[in-house]
Amino acid sequence: MRISICKVCNEPAPLYGVTDFNKSCEERRGRYLPLTGVPVYYHRCDSCGLIFTSASGLLSSPVCNRDRVIEVESISVDGS
Numbered sequence: 001m002r003i004s005i006c007k008v009c010n011e012p013a014p015l016y017g018v019t020d021f022n023k024s025c026e027e028r029r030g031r032y033l034p035l036t037g038v039p040v041y042y043h044r045c046d047s048c049g050l051i052f053t054s055a056s057g058l059l060s061s062p063v064c065n066r067d068r069v070i071e072v073e074s075i076s077v078d079g080s
């Protein structure tokens, strides 16, 4: 299992799920982007419950802001 480290409390955060890089909050409005086939893995902290992505290697691309969208959207869905 892929384990990452929580960005908030530095506790282990096991793999929690995976989504396509093109997933965005616009899907709530019925606007879907074509799938890229690039997986974005996200992790959930065992200690504080933070959900975050570990796709920092993709942040240099022009569409890097979508990573943050996924991160924020996941937290709100989790009810945190």
Ligand SMILES: [Zn+2]
Binding pocket: 006, 007, 008, 009, 010, 011, 045, 046, 047, 048, 049, 050
């Ligand atoms: Zn944490």
